[in-house]
Amino acid sequence: MSTKRGSGPTDTRRVHDQLFIDGTYFNTTCLLVVCTAEHVVAWHWCTREDSDSYTRLFDQIPAPLIVTTDGQQGALKAIRDTWPQATIQRCIVHVKRNIQTHVTLRPQLPAGKALRQLSLKLLRVTTPEQAATWLVLLQQFHGVYGPWLNEKTYKADVPADQVPAFARTNKAWWFTHHRHRRAYKLLEKLATSGHLFTFLTPPEGVTTPVKATTNCLEGGVNAQIKALARHHRGMFDEHQRIAVDWWLYTHTQLPDDPISIARQQQWGKVGLAKVTDLINQQQPDVGREDGRPATYDTGIDATPTNSMGIRRGWLGR
Secondary structure (H helix, E strand, O other), rough: OOOOOOOOOOOOOOOOOOEEEEEEEEOEEEEEEEEEOOOOOEEEEEEEOOOHHHHHOOOOOOOOEEEOOOOHHHHHHHHHHOEEEEEEOHHHHHHHHHHHHHHHOOOOOOOHHHHHHHHHHOOOOOHHHHHHHHHHHHHHHHHHHEEEEEEEEEHHHHHHHHHHHHHHHOEEEEEOHHHHHHHHHHHHHHHHHOOOOOOOOOOOOOOOOOOOOOOOHHHHHHHHEEEEHOOOOOOHHHHHHHHHHHHHHHEEEOOOOHHHHHHHHOOOOHHHHHHHHHHHHOOOOOOOOOOOOOOOOOOOOOOOOOOOOOOOOOOOO
C-alpha cells in the first residue's frame, strides 16, 4: 500500500511510559498520529488505516511501555509485529461503543440489557478491586446466558426469503443471537488478554499515571486538526496537509523557533513554490492557452459585471 507524505519529527531514543495511537480521515488521505497525554510525538500520512501504514509509523519510535488504541485491527497487527514487548491498553470508551453497536442503545432482550450494563460499569472501574468485581459479573453473565448465546439456527429450517444476508452463501447454520454473542465474545477476549485493565496494573518501569482511553488524542489532537481543516476548507489537499503538518509540529514537545524555520524556508517561498506546483497538478486546466476559464477555481470575482454573477443594487421585494 503506497503512502502519501511524510512523517513528523520524533525522538528516536526516548522510551515513553504510554503512547496513544489513532487515525483520522480527510478527503482522500488518512492521518495516523502518535502522542503522549501532553504532546504530539509523530505522525504519518497514508491512504488508509492498515497494518503497513502503522508499521511505517512505529518504525520511527522506540516501543513504549504501554500503547493505548481503539482496537483497529491494522493497529493491533502492527503492534504485535513492531512493538511485541509493549503492553496494550484498549480504550474502554471504544469498547463501550462497540458493545452499543452490537446490542443498540436501548436493547430489548434481557441479555442485551445485561451487556449494556456491563459496558457502562466498565467505564466506572477505577481500582483493582472494582476490576475484579467486573470480571465476576462477566463470568456470571456467561453462566446465565451462555447456553442462550450458543443457540443455533439451521438454514434448512428457515424460509429462503428470511435467511439473513450474512448467511446466504455457504452457511448451513448460524448463531441465532449472533449480535449478542459478538458483544460477549469481545468482552471475554479483552478480559482474557488483559487489555482492559492495564491502567490499573501497569508494567514495571511506568512512573506516570496511565489513562484508560484515547480521549486526549481524539479530543486534544484529532478534533483540533478537524477544526483547522473545517475553518480553512477551501485549501487544496497538499496545502491542507502542510497546514496540518505545521499544527502538529508546533504541538510536539520541543518545536524549533518559528522564526528560524521561516528563515530556512526563505520566509515561505519554498513552501509556496511546492504548493503551487502541486495545485497545478491537482487542477491541470488552470490557465488554458485558448483563454477559456478554469473548470474549478478558489474564489468568486467580486467585480460588478453584466453577467449572472454578483450584482449591485436593489432587487425589489
